[in-house]
Amino acid sequence: MIICEGENTEPDYFNAFRLSSATVKAVGKGLGTMNLVKEAIIIRDREKNMGKSFDYCWVVFDKDDYQDFDESISYAENNGFNVAYSNESFELWFLLHFSLFVNPVTRGNYARLLSKYLGIPYTKLSNRSDSGGC
Numbered sequence: 001m002i003i004c005e006g007e008n009t010e011p012d013y014f015n016a017f018r019l020s021s022a023t024v025k026a027v028g029k030g031l032g033t034m035n036l037v038k039e040a041i042i043i044r045d046r047e048k049n050m051g052k053s054f055d056y057c058w059v060v061f062d063k064d065d066y067q068d069f070d071e072s073i074s075y076a077e078n079n080g081f082n083v084a085y086s087n088e089s090f091e092l093w094f095l096l097h098f099s100l101f102v103n104p105v106t107r108g109n110y111a112r113l114l115s116k117y118l119g120i121p122y123t124k125l126s127n128r129s130d131s132g133g134c
Contacts, residue, residue, distance in 0.1 A: 001047065001054040003040035004028045005061035009090050009124050014060075033061050033072040041079050060084045091122075 004010035007028035029039050040059045047054070059076050063069065063085045076083050086093055091110035095101065098117040105113070114122035 001044060001056070002058045002060060003036065003043060004059075005031065005033070005036050006090055006124075009094075010060055013090070013093065032068075034068045034075065036061055037072050037076045037079070037081070040076070040081060044080075056082060058082045058084060060086075060090075062086050062089050091124075 002010075002014050004014070005028070007030040009028075011028040029036055031039055037059055040057070044054070044057050057080060059081045060083075061072075069085075073083050073085075089107050089110065091107075091114060092105070094114055095105065095110060095117070111122045111124075
């Protein structure tokens with residue numbers, strides 16, 4: 001299970017993986033770091049109470065200038081979650097699929113560069129038919 005900060009970009013990214021040995025369910029919540037971790041714990045526990053289990057539970061967020069960043073990581077890990085974060089936003093992960101950036105690339109350039117690499121205008125809006133999480 002992967003619980004994400006973003007509501008579209010991150011779930012679209014993780015749900016695109018086609019794995020025969022695992023099921024990836026990414027749920028975007030649109031919350032700040034600590035609130036996301038707390039919501040992830042609630043979701044995991046609710047799923048567990050419904051008889052569902054996960055081999056791994058992840059919480060994924062951006063490394064923004066949140067003051068609770070380190071505390072959020074500790075809280076997640078202390079509650080059985082693995083943590084992944086992108087610096088400075090998730091779109092950088094997309095860009096790194098296309099090119100290794102050794103020079104700084106600012107967040108303001110991500111959409112333009114992704115549009116160039118993808119050959120279509122990049123938008124953070126979901127391409128899924130449903131716009132919700134779980």
